[in-house]
Amino acid sequence: MSQRIVLAIILACVLSSCEKKPGGQTIAVVNNEEITAADLNAELSSANISAANASKDVRSQALDRLIDRRLVAQQAKADGLDKSPEFLNRERRATEDLLIEMLVSRQANTQQVPSAAEIAKFEAARPGTFANREIWSLQQIIYPLPKDAALNAKIAAAKSLDEVAQALTAAGIQYTKATKQFDSAALPPNLYVQLAHIAQGEPFIVPGPDKAVASVITSRQPAPLNADQQRQLALAQMKREQVNQLLGQRVKDLKAKAKIEYGAGFGPPKS
Secondary structure, eight states, rough: OHHHHHHHHHHHHHHHHSSSBTTTEEEEEEETTEEEHHHHHHHHHHHTOOOTTTTTHHHHHHHHHHHHHHHHHHHHHHHHHGGGGHHHHHHHHHHHHHHHHHHHHHHHHSSSOOOHHHHHHHHHTTTTTTTTTEEEEEEEEEEESSSSSHHHHHHTSSSSSEEEEEEETTTTTOEEEEEEEEEESSOOOOHHHHHHTOOOOOOOEEEEESSSEEEEEEEEEOOOOHHHHHHHHHHHHHHHHHHHHHHHHHHHHHHHOOOOOOTTTOOOOOO
């Protein structure tokens, strides 16, 4: 047998072995890229569909979406987008986010369930979320954050939204008015205590990076949770706080052990 024939046979064997076919956990092959049963189950899960209860038609539609996405991704790679700096930066960020999410999930699953007394103490310290939860109706004025400190002080001292509007108008600053429904459970406990006892019609100011919002509470509607809802919410918040504390301490420990070198002008501010 000639050397050329032997090489042809070897090449044919290699090519056939590299060509992927559906079978086993591989449910489809798109341009020689596998789509597995795990891929399909993840697609169903992302659409809040139980893989165990999904009908044949639903699974087929989900697989079709996977194939469409794989084809578009393959075209993006063919265009070289997977080699671009933007893609590499976003890929690295997505990988870090996923790893952190998995670490947080592991920490959350290892936490001890709080006792009834601990839950009761947690709820008592957050009346705006539990015992005294309310839905507030707000009237608001939204305006660009002034750079004039004296004007900001005047607005902060206003006793009504009309006084806020007058101060802004006098300074030539345009503003918009709005109404909003607000759940007191969204407030940190210390801020709830302040706003729960604010005088009727007195505005409070929430500054942002470039805009500020002046609001007054026009009505308060009780929105109590039943005992089971309170317990589930308290447990979720307690677990989140426990995990945040653990991760915060872990970050401090890791930073203390890590070798971190900063470029000129990028180091942390001196305390």
